[in-house]
Structure formats: structure tokens, C-alpha cells
Amino acid sequence: MTSDIETGSKLIDGKAIAATLRARVAEHVARLRDTYGITPGLAVVLVGEDPASQVYVRNKNRQTKEAGMASFEYRLTEDTQEQELLDLIGRLNADQAVHGILVQLPLPAHLNADLVINAIDPAKDVDGFHISNVGLLATGQKAMVPCTPLGCLMLLRDHLGDLAGKEAVVVGRSNIVGKPMAQLLLRESCTVTVAHSRTRDLGEVCRRADILVAAVGRPAMVPGEWVKPGATVIDVGINRVEPEGGGKARLVGDVDFDSAAQVAGAITPVPGGVGPMTIACLLANTVTAACRAAGLPEPEGLTA
Ligand code: GUN
Numbered sequence: 001m002t003s004d005i006e007t008g009s010k011l012i013d014g015k016a017i018a019a020t021l022r023a024r025v026a027e028h029v030a031r032l033r034d035t036y037g038i039t040p041g042l043a044v045v046l047v048g049e050d051p052a053s054q055v056y057v058r059n060k061n062r063q064t065k066e067a068g069m070a071s072f073e074y075r076l077t078e079d080t081q082e083q084e085l086l087d088l089i090g091r092l093n094a095d096q097a098v099h100g101i102l103v104q105l106p107l108p109a110h111l112n113a114d115l116v117i118n119a120i121d122p123a124k125d126v127d128g129f130h131i132s133n134v135g136l137l138a139t140g141q142k143a144m145v146p147c148t149p150l151g152c153l154m155l156l157r158d159h160l161g162d163l164a165g166k167e168a169v170v171v172g173r174s175n176i177v178g179k180p181m182a183q184l185l186l187r188e189s190c191t192v193t194v195a196h197s198r199t200r201d202l203g204e205v206c207r208r209a210d211i212l213v214a215a216v217g218r219p220a221m222v223p224g225e226w227v228k229p230g231a232t233v234i235d236v237g238i239n240r241v242e243p244e245g246g247g248k249a250r251l252v253g254d255v256d257f258d259s260a261a262q263v264a265g266a267i268t269p270v271p272g273g274v275g276p277m278t279i280a281c282l283l284a285n286t287v288t289a290a291c292r293a294a295g296l297p298e299p300e301g302l303t304a
Helices: 004-010 014-035 050-064 082-094 112-115 131-138 147-158 177-187 202-206 258-263 275-294
Strands: 041-047 071-076 100-103 165-170 191-196 213-215 232-235 238-239 250-252
Touching: 004 232, 014 050, 014 147, 014 275, 041 082, 041 131, 041 250, 041 275, 050 071, 050 258, 050 275, 071 082, 071 147, 071 238, 082 100, 100 191, 100 275, 147 177, 147 213, 147 275, 177 213, 191 202
Parallel strands: 041 071, 041 100, 165 191, 165 213, 213 232
Antiparallel strands: 238 250
């Protein structure tokens, strides 16, 4: 049995690493303001009343301001028509004070998310979801990189240094996390497998991994037996689990933390692992976008 103390030493502290990144972002923001008179601005668009999205948007707004950047928030009603949203994006694309645009997903079902995302100016697409950025990343060119996989990569680099030659298994094939994560790991010269719900012998596949990234959105679906001893485990899942018989909901990752922590070399907790990195990377992407828009050299250490 690994003691609690030993388990603690294996924790990848996303909260602390995100705080360091946010401090670096704030330094760059201050330099842009003092030297060039530029204040990086982030516009966040929320359509509808999804409770989880409201929490994310509130946090994004607060942290954007704390970093010294301008935050523009647009809350539209659930029944917003597509053209109205496209018109807003058009205005934000043209607005010089806005360097980053994020449309919170999921959108209500009557809106075409692909159409909406692809209406964003790729240079302001701080989510990295525009088809141009997806293509740039896939071909190894300079892109806006999606925030959650970028955050995972920063945690991995912080913990492991050079990732070249490592066996990486990404469980999950979403456009937001799984696919861009695989592209980033490939760019780091890992040997990458993308597994998903239809993968045969998923446990066997996961046990090959030196780096195991779980991004499936199913509570505790990766047990400790699927983890190779010494592997680095990155748990992207944030699942709300209501305890049987009532009581306060708990946040649980996609990995069964207690059993995985016994065998892993290092593991991210939930909460306090990948979660804090996502918003920190969003701020970093906004600064990167502001520098690119002004033709300034890109700050070190803010992107992949
Ligand atoms: N919803 C959940 N995660 C994300 C994200 O990273 N970006 C956006 N725009 N919406 C999300």
C-alpha cells in the first residue's frame, strides 16, 4: 500500500502550476500596457442558462480581470436566433479592443455550433476550435491551441520534461480535448494511441501508456488496474456525482483516483488538476493573440 504521504508526493498540482502561468500572463499584460498601450481583451459569449456554463463564464470573467485584461461578457437568451449570434461575432471580429473571442459550448440545439465557431476570426479564436486552427495544429503549424489539451501538455512538460518517445494513450476522441491532445502529443514525438468507447480491450491499451490522458466524461471509468506502474496520469474529467441517498454532490474525474494513485508515477487530482489550467491557458492564448495582432514577438512560455 502506498501511504497518503507518498500519494501526496505523486500529485501533479494543477492549481499551483496554473497560478504560476497566470502570474506570467499578468506580467506580459502589464508589459503590453506599459510599453505599447495595449490591453488584451477577451469577449465571452454565453447563450442560454446552462448552470455549468454560467459557473465557467463567471470564473473566466473574474480571472481575466485579475490578470489585468479587459473582459467583455455577452449573455444572450436561450431563444437567440443564429443570425443574431453571427452578427455579434461579426462585430467582435471587427472590434480592435477584442483580441480573443470565446463562444461557450454547448450551444442550444437550434444553433449550428460549427457554423458559429467558424464565423470567429481564426486569429481571435482563443479556443482553437475554428477549422483553420484545427488544420494548422494537425499539420504542425503555428495555431491557436485548445485550452484544455494545452493545459494538459504544460502539466506533462512540467512533470516529465522531454516527452519524445513516450507511449501516450488518450482515452476520448472529442474535438475539444481528445483529438487536439493527440495532435499535441504527436508534435512532442510521443507514440500516440487514441482510444474510445468502442476500443477493444481498453484496459490492455491503457496499460501500454507511459502517459495516460482520460477525457471521456464518465466518472471513475479508468481503474487502477488499467494504469502501468509509474505512468503519468492526466485526468480531464470533471463529473458531478450525486451521492446515493442525497447529500452534497462530489466532483469526480474519469479516473478512479484512489486505485490509480497506488500505481501511477504521478497523477492529477480532481478538482485541482487540469481544471485550473484551462482558464489559465485561455488567458495565455488571449495574450498570444494580442501580441500576434500587434505584430509583436510572442511571449515565451505561454503556448505549445
Ligand atoms: N465548454 C466546455 N469546455 C469548453 C471550452 O474549452 N471552450 C468552450 N468554448 N466551451 C466549453
